[in-house]
Amino acid sequence: MNPTALIRITAAALLLALPAVTLHAQTMPKVGDIAPDFSLPGATKGGLTDKPIHLSDLKGQTVVLAFFPKARTKG
Numbered sequence: 001m002n003p004t005a006l007i008r009i010t011a012a013a014l015l016l017a018l019p020a021v022t023l024h025a026q027t028m029p030k031v032g033d034i035a036p037d038f039s040l041p042g043a044t045k046g047g048l049t050d051k052p053i054h055l056s057d058l059k060g061q062t063v064v065l066a067f068f069p070k071a072r073t074k075g
Contacts, residue, residue, distance in 0.1 A: 038054070038055050
């Protein structure tokens with residue numbers, strides 16, 4: 001396959017995927033919505049744990065998610 005055809009096919013695929021990405025962005029949760037179940041690597045003061053933590057494991061408890069986008073970076 002020549003490079004021009006590959007670029008055209010890639011561009012067409014991206015354009016076809018764009019509505020799905022846009023639709024997903026419009027369905028953000030609102031304050032008070034129930035969070036979907038997800039899992040994250042478990043961590044303690046000592047480092048990562050062997051098993052992931054699932055949100056469903058914490059049902060009935062208060063859960064606070066803190067995001068530190070600039071932690072340990074030069075930003």
